[in-house]
Amino acid sequence: MKRQIYFTSVIRQIFLICAISLCGVLLIPEANCLLPQDRGYALGVIDTLSSPEMHGRGYVSDGAWIASDYIEKEFINMGIGPPGSDYFQEFSMAVNTFPDTVMVWIDGKEMIPGSDFVVHLSSSGVDNTFGLFWFLKDTSGIPRPQGDFGMMDISDKVMVTDVDRKEFQGDHFGAAGIIFLTDNKVWWHISDGGRVNDFFSLQMLRESIPENSDSIRIRVNNVFHPSYPVRNVVSVLPGKNDTAKSIVIGAHYDHLGRMGSKVFFPGANDNASGVALILDLARHFSREGNTPDRTLIFVAFAGEEAGLKGSSFFVENPPQPLSDIRFMLNFDMVGSGSEGVKVVNGSVFEKEFSVLQEINSRNNYLPSVNERGEAANSDHYPFCKSGVPSFFIYTLGKECAEYHNTADTPENTPLTEYEDLFRLITDFIQRL
Numbered sequence: 001m002k003r004q005i006y007f008t009s010v011i012r013q014i015f016l017i018c019a020i021s022l023c024g025v026l027l028i029p030e031a032n033c034l035l036p037q038d039r040g041y042a043l044g045v046i047d048t049l050s051s052p053e054m055h056g057r058g059y060v061s062d063g064a065w066i067a068s069d070y071i072e073k074e075f076i077n078m079g080i081g082p083p084g085s086d087y088f089q090e091f092s093m094a095v096n097t098f099p100d101t102v103m104v105w106i107d108g109k110e111m112i113p114g115s116d117f118v119v120h121l122s123s124s125g126v127d128n129t130f131g132l133f134w135f136l137k138d139t140s141g142i143p144r145p146q147g148d149f150g151m152m153d154i155s156d157k158v159m160v161t162d163v164d165r166k167e168f169q170g171d172h173f174g175a176a177g178i179i180f181l182t183d184n185k186v187w188w189h190i191s192d193g194g195r196v197n198d199f200f201s202l203q204m205l206r207e208s209i210p211e212n213s214d215s216i217r218i219r220v221n222n223v224f225h226p227s228y229p230v231r232n233v234v235s236v237l238p239g240k241n242d243t244a245k246s247i248v249i250g251a252h253y254d255h256l257g258r259m260g261s262k263v264f265f266p267g268a269n270d271n272a273s274g275v276a277l278i279l280d281l282a283r284h285f286s287r288e289g290n291t292p293d294r295t296l297i298f299v300a301f302a303g304e305e306a307g308l309k310g311s312s313f314f315v316e317n318p319p320q321p322l323s324d325i326r327f328m329l330n331f332d333m334v335g336s337g338s339e340g341v342k343v344v345n346g347s348v349f350e351k352e353f354s355v356l357q358e359i360n361s362r363n364n365y366l367p368s369v370n371e372r373g374e375a376a377n378s379d380h381y382p383f384c385k386s387g388v389p390s391f392f393i394y395t396l397g398k399e400c401a402e403y404h405n406t407a408d409t410p411e412n413t414p415l416t417e418y419e420d421l422f423r424l425i426t427d428f429i430q431r432l
């Protein structure tokens with residue numbers, strides 16, 4: 001497999017050299033052949049990573065593994081080498097999966113997975129029919145149990161409650177399962193997939209289940225992997241100044257994967273968009289004449305959605321001491337931009353944030369660069385927790401409204417401010 005990838009990359013490199021030479025022969029300035037940022041390249045990366053062949057870059061049908069092979073191939077094609085003998089930092093994590101059967105009927109009517117409902121990742125498998133026990137809030141927000149809840153045996157029932165009922169998220173009060181009702185779209189998350197509960201739980205669209213419904217038939221097959229192999233993809237572009245500290249540029253490539261045989265989550269904005277940006281930055285800085293002063297370490301992180309697993313592994317096993325890293329830049333969801341960007345840790349690292357703002361306003365790049373405080377919400381967090389200054393940058397704008405659902409597709413990821421964000425970041429890297 002590896003040999004085949006290497007062979008393909010040699011052919012691509014020969015092709016690239018021929019293409020560049022042709023530009024020279026025809027006396028076309030190189031800039032016309034190789035743009036400083038390549039929107040077409042970024043869109044291609046997003047299309048590939050969001051395609052059904054990548055299975056949502058999760059833990060069913062080797063989705064995340066296939067995606068990591070693709071990213072390695074991109075680094076090889078650019079001629080950027082690994083930190084050691086190979087590009088991968090492999091580790092393992094526990095993860096629950098639903099590889100095939102995920103079916104639900106309410107009063108005999110079949111529900112559509114991914115749009116009527118999602119199964120919580122910590123759910124057990126189940127194949128049975130249950131009565132429903134309704135436990136909703138009334139309009140004033142006061143719980144409105146059906147019957148004398150607390151005195152009843154509900155072990156053969158499934159509780160139906162509101163999505164914000166936190167007390168039921170860790171406890172099922174003896175019910176066989178729980179349905180959490182949501183008013184908007186259903187959305188999936190996998191951060192609770194490191195364990196399997198002894199009950200099942202679903203999130204369901206309120207309008208998909210009439211309030212007089214009284215039975216659920218459910219067939220869900222789960223496969224729990226106590227030690228599923230995953231891997232970060234790391235490359236190193238040496239800078240001109242080999243005594244200077246380096247910069248880590250990262251984005252997570254994993255997403256939510258598949259839920260059953262019919263549904264996969266493409267994750268175009270989250271976070272094929274961030275991977276496209278860091279790969280395009282790697283291409284830019286690897287070109288002759290663009291070599292940066294500082295060494296750049298590019299990392300496509302695994303396991304972010306499962307709880308920042310890849311970035312945590314990286315800071316515990318860095319390719320060079322963390323004290324030799326000047327700064328870490330993390331990109332997660334950069335498909336919009338009509339309202340500018342948000343910079344997590346902007347108010348923590350004020351000096352760097354003011355440089356970023358100054359570059360932006362001097363060049364009129366983005367509508368706004370907004371600061372935010374600390375947040376443990378993406379892969380920058382293990383870095384700043386370990387003393388490495390870091391920013392997490394994401395774009396703002398209503399044009400990317402889909403989040404953790406099946407509509408996070410390339411069509412809904414317009415890269416509104418891609419070129420200007422790219423310029424802002426390349427300028428910023430040179431100022432760090």
Ligand SMILES: [Zn+2]
Binds near residue numbers: 252271333
């Ligand atoms: Zn993300």
